[in-house]
Amino acid sequence: MNKDMKILIVDDFSTMRRIIKNLLRDLGFTNTVEADDGITALPILQAGGIDFLVTDWNMPGMQGIDLLKKVRADEKLSTMPVLMVTAEQKREQIIEAAQAGVNGYIVKPFTAATLKEKIDKIFERIDG
Amino acid sequence: MAEGIVLDEAFIMRAKELVVNAESGNDEAVKAILDELITMKETSLFQELGKLTRDVHETFKAFRTDSRITELAEGGGIADAKERLHYVVTMTQKAADTTMSQIENAIPLCESITSGTSELLSSWERFTHRQMEAEEFRLLSKTLKVFLETANNDSKTLMSNLNEVMMAQSYQDLTGQIIFKVIKLVEDVEEDLINLIKLSSKHMGQDAISDLSADSLSGAQPSAAEKNKQKSSLDGPVVPGLVDEAETLAGQDEVDDLLSSLGF
Numbered sequence: 001m002n003k004d005m006k007i008l009i010v011d012d013f014s015t016m017r018r019i020i021k022n023l024l025r026d027l028g029f030t031n032t033v034e035a036d037d038g039i040t041a042l043p044i045l046q047a048g049g050i051d052f053l054v055t056d057w058n059m060p061g062m063q064g065i066d067l068l069k070k071v072r073a074d075e076k077l078s079t080m081p082v083l084m085v086t087a088e089q090k091r092e093q094i095i096e097a098a099q100a101g102v103n104g105y106i107v108k109p110f111t112a113a114t115l116k117e118k119i120d121k122i123f124e125r126i127d128g
Numbered sequence: 129m130a131e132g133i134v135l136d137e138a139f140i141m142r143a144k145e146l147v148v149n150a151e152s153g154n155d156e157a158v159k160a161i162l163d164e165l166i167t168m169k170e171t172s173l174f175q176e177l178g179k180l181t182r183d184v185h186e187t188f189k190a191f192r193t194d195s196r197i198t199e200l201a202e203g204g205g206i207a208d209a210k211e212r213l214h215y216v217v218t219m220t221q222k223a224a225d226t227t228m229s230q231i232e233n234a235i236p237l238c239e240s241i242t243s244g245t246s247e248l249l250s251s252w253e254r255f256t257h258r259q260m261e262a263e264e265f266r267l268l269s270k271t272l273k274v275f276l277e278t279a280n281n282d283s284k285t286l287m288s289n290l291n292e293v294m295m296a297q298s299y300q301d302l303t304g305q306i307i308f309k310v311i312k313l314v315e316d317v318e319e320d321l322i323n324l325i326k327l328s329s330k331h332m333g334q335d336a337i338s339d340l341s342a343d344s345l346s347g348a349q350p351s352a353a354e355k356n357k358q359k360s361s362l363d364g365p366v367v368p369g370l371v372d373e374a375e376t377l378a379g380q381d382e383v384d385d386l387l388s389s390l391g392f
Contacts, residue, residue, distance in 0.1 A: 013301035022294055058305065058362045087302060087365040089377045091386065098390045105387060107380050108365065109298045112291060114380055 001123040003028045005051035010034070010041040010067065011085070012059040016108075020054060020085065023112050027119065038062025042070060045077055057086035057093070065093075065100060072101045081122050085110065139168055205317065208370055209310045215367045216303045223299035226292060234289040237282040244275045305364040 007029055011017045017034045024032055033050070035041035037059040044050065053071065057064040064084055071077045083104040084097055097105055103125075104118040142165055149157040251268050254260050260268070366376060377383050 011301070013304055015297050016301040019294055019298055026291070058364060063362075087305060088362060089366060089379070089383060090363055090372075090375050091377060092375065093362075094377065094383055094386055095390065098387060098392065105383055107377075107383055108302060109295075110380065112295065 001120075001127060002051070004031055005029070006031045006033065006049055007052045007054060008033050008035060008041060008044055008050045010037065010053070010055040010059070010064065012036050012056065016056065016085075020115070023115050024054075026112065027116055038064065038067035038070070041067055045071060045080070046074070048076070050080070053080055053082045055082065055084055057084060057088045057097075065097060068097065068100045068102055081126060083118060083122060085115075139165065142168070205313055209313050211369050212306045212310050212367050216306050219299045219303050223296045226296040230289040230292045230296075234286050237286055237289075241279055241282060244279065248272060248275060302365040306367060309364060 007024060009017050009020050009024075009032055011020070011034075014036070017036075021032050021034070024030075033044060035044055038055075039061040041053075041055070042062070045053065053067075055064040055067055062070075064086065068082050068084070071080055071082060081103045082101070083106065084102050085106045085108060087108045088094075089107045094105055103122045106114055106118055142161055146158060146161045146165070149161060248268075248271070251260070251271075255265060255268065363376070377386060
């Protein structure tokens with residue numbers, strides 16, 4: 001896992017973006033950018049250079065699930081690892097996210113250990 | 129008002145008779161016609177009053193039986209909002225408690241680091257100015273070692289305190305989502321009440337009294353709350369007491385189990 005990879009954090013609440021950013025920094029990932037919903041995230045992704053997407057689900061404008069679907073449908077972005085960090089924990093939603101091709105799913109509130117575990121798992125699969 | 133015109137014609141006819149009888153000095157007939165006219169006027173007044181009373185009664189009945197009113201009062205909406213807001217209070221309280229506890233744990237560590245460094249600094253000054261005996265220096269190096277070990281541990285604890293404080297701030301996202309839901313509910317209630325007032329003012333009006341029954345009122349169109357329910361399928365943060373337990377997973381472990389059953 002490359003610690004210099006560029007990570008896009010998407011959440012409509014700035015407090016949560018800062019928390020994720022700080023946790024990632026603790027894990028050694030310092031190269032992060034932020035967006036507050038799918039609509040602002042998509043152009044950043046399309047501009048290129050992002051290696052990993054961490055997104056919330058419930059956001060105004062474009063929701064995380066739609067962002068995920070757009071990423072998977074985009075030729076250049078389709079293989080990007082996507083971690084969803086959300087308060088949504090209905091069975092059908094988790095299945096929907098899985099079917100849309102999410103790589104990891106974390107329910108809020110979460111711990112630093114959970115974030116580390118899920119990121120490790122995602123990149124173990126990709127690297128291995 | 130067809131009734132009114134007939135009544136006025138009858139009234140004018142009797143009034144003309146009254147004038148004729150008065151001019152011819154027929155006292156008995158004048159008295160009789162006067163009584164009759166007063167009765168006619170009173171009847172018309174009572175009829176109007178009766179109609180008004182009935183309209184008011186019908187409107188209140190419509191309010192009582194309107195499903196939207198019951199829905200707002202009992203059917204989840206307001207009760208849910210109360211549950212949600214109570215949970216917001218619980219969550220903010222918990223976050224504040226966590227933050228305060230972590231800070232209270234951190235302060236003594238900062239104090240001990242501050243006093244330790246102050247003492248060591250003054251000793252170090254004396255050492256660099258060659259004002260220290262060999263025996264005292266041996267003591268200083270022991271003190272220094274103990275201090276560095278303690279400070280190393282304390283700074284790790286401080287780091288963990290700060291991380292806990294940071295994680296506690298996630299309440300802002302979660303309570304924010306819950307409060308947005310309550311704001312949406314208040315907007316829906318407002319919209320429904322405005323619709324009801326519009327409908328009932330129509331109901332109280334001159335037209336269409338008979339065809340605006342309670343049934344047609346409540347069946348008119350889906351309420352804002354219903355529309356909202358249809359539109360938004362996202363539940364947001366789990367609020368205790370408002371959970372569809374069959375459909376909602378209990379936490380990260382259950383989410384992980386579900387995902388691994390799906391091949392993740």
